[in-house]
Amino acid sequence: MRIGRAAAVTDTGRQRLRNEDAFVCEPPLFAVADGMGGARAGEVAARLAATALEEAGRGVDDMEGLITEANRRIWERSVADPKTAGMGTTVTAALVDGRGGSVTIGHVGDSRAYLHRNGALEQLTTDHSLVAELVEGGLLTPEEAERHPQRSAITRALGTEPTVEVDVFRVEAVPGDLFLICSDGLSSMVDDDELASVIGEAEGEPARAAGGLVAAANANGGQDNITVVLFEIVEGDPDEQPPEVTVASDAIRDQTPAAPAVDGSRPSEEISTHGAGKGGRLPALLLVVGALLLYWGISR
Ligand code: MN
Numbered sequence: 001m002r003i004g005r006a007a008a009v010t011d012t013g014r015q016r017l018r019n020e021d022a023f024v025c026e027p028p029l030f031a032v033a034d035g036m037g038g039a040r041a042g043e044v045a046a047r048l049a050a051t052a053l054e055e056a057g058r059g060v061d062d063m064e065g066l067i068t069e070a071n072r073r074i075w076e077r078s079v080a081d082p083k084t085a086g087m088g089t090t091v092t093a094a095l096v097d098g099r100g101g102s103v104t105i106g107h108v109g110d111s112r113a114y115l116h117r118n119g120a121l122e123q124l125t126t127d128h129s130l131v132a133e134l135v136e137g138g139l140l141t142p143e144e145a146e147r148h149p150q151r152s153a154i155t156r157a158l159g160t161e162p163t164v165e166v167d168v169f170r171v172e173a174v175p176g177d178l179f180l181i182c183s184d185g186l187s188s189m190v191d192d193d194e195l196a197s198v199i200g201e202a203e204g205e206p207a208r209a210a211g212g213l214v215a216a217a218n219a220n221g222g223q224d225n226i227t228v229v230l231f232e233i234v235e236g237d238p239d240e241q242p243p244e245v246t247v248a249s250d251a252i253r254d255q256t257p258a259a260p261a262v263d264g265s266r267p268s269e270e271i272s273t274h275g276a277g278k279g280g281r282l283p284a285l286l287l288v289v290g291a292l293l294l295y296w297g298i299s300r
Helices: 041-057 063-080 130-136 142-147 192-201 206-219 251-255 282-299
Strands: 002-011 021-026 029-036 091-096 102-108 112-117 120-123 167-172 178-182 226-234 244-249
Touching: 002 021, 002 206, 021 041, 021 226, 021 244, 029 041, 029 178, 029 226, 041 063, 041 091, 063 091, 063 102, 091 112, 091 178, 091 226, 102 112, 112 192, 120 192, 130 142, 178 192, 178 206, 192 206, 206 226, 206 244
Parallel strands: 002 244
Antiparallel strands: 002 226, 021 029, 029 091, 091 102, 102 167, 112 120, 112 178, 178 226
């Protein structure tokens, strides 16, 4: 088995002014990083993560080591440069082994990996997010989680602490498998059924699927930056034919204001940020809940 075609697209979306997502599409390594932090620090964090993976990823097959190295670089930069204090990023990465037979996935945060096999789409990663934990605990239904105002609050990030816990697992691939890695700008705008049908319509063609997925996220509102990376596993000898890679980025649009929102509301950087500052939004949310409980207790 070998990697066939691969494609990556990143798009600012329809509401944000800047694109703070980054990606890696350098077979056998693929990744998406979705940055967070004020004053462009999210962009710095995501880019540092992507660069660390690209540089350290050549010839390395230790996924945990790769992501740990990325974490170290972001953390050290944020300590050295107060303007970036508290910055962080998600990362979801896939590394295909030399014979194409297995794919190692590593992940921190709420960017996702999916596998499209035999016409069915399976989510491979579990989000490190507040709503995912509430669903896990039976406090929210998956449908409620999709619409929850805090759905972008992540509970684990890269670069916000000196060390990080990384989820790593391996998937045994079969020819015809199509892997998708995406930021929440896709998964929060397009539900799994629509993801599967867009991929199905693209007939397994990664570049076509990538374009279709970004278009679907924008058609549904495009409230966040959208990044998708897809690669297929096909029959054949890896030494015979190199993978075919297509990438597209609208990063150039970063310099110009985004188009006005369809619903007429002001473009906003606040709609679904992953949380500004160290630790993201979860501590802030807990503070608010605590204050409310305290107030409720006093006023009784
Ligand atoms: Mn995002």
